[in-house]
Amino acid sequence: MATSEEIKKLDHNELAEVVRQTPLVSVDLIIENSKGRILIGMRNNEPAKGFWFVPGGRILKNERISQAFERIMKSELGLDIPFEKAEFLGYFEHLYPTNFSQQGLFGTHYIVLAHKVKLDEDVDIKSDDQHSDLQWFDKERMLNDKKVHLHTKWYFQRS
Numbered sequence: 001m002a003t004s005e006e007i008k009k010l011d012h013n014e015l016a017e018v019v020r021q022t023p024l025v026s027v028d029l030i031i032e033n034s035k036g037r038i039l040i041g042m043r044n045n046e047p048a049k050g051f052w053f054v055p056g057g058r059i060l061k062n063e064r065i066s067q068a069f070e071r072i073m074k075s076e077l078g079l080d081i082p083f084e085k086a087e088f089l090g091y092f093e094h095l096y097p098t099n100f101s102q103q104g105l106f107g108t109h110y111i112v113l114a115h116k117v118k119l120d121e122d123v124d125i126k127s128d129d130q131h132s133d134l135q136w137f138d139k140e141r142m143l144n145d146k147k148v149h150l151h152t153k154w155y156f157q158r159s
Contacts, residue, residue: 008061016101023109027068028056030116041131047096047108051149078126086115094151
């Protein structure tokens, strides 16, 4: 596994150029509680700002998928859940007309590796700066709510 010194986080300008030129690879987290509800957050940032969306984030240079999964789980939700507890749901392709920097005339292209985790018990979830609110939605509400982003709905329309 790559050490934290080998994992590279790009600065704002570097990331903007990468987003402009290439697809990003990311991990989305589908967290299901003991009642069958799914955790989603109200996005603060582009892309998908102002929509309910599952937590997730991009994989960094030299970061293994398992490391990204655990980092995102910890940084976005405050949870220590090992990668081995996740079920891989498949890959998805997300295209957005906007980008994180809200500058330039380019969108964002993600190749998303979706992973589902079922929680056996209620846990404390902490929100981060990516979301203004976190809530548990049942499948019906999620599929019918216009503020739930289409890309999040895709995860539940396949099953």
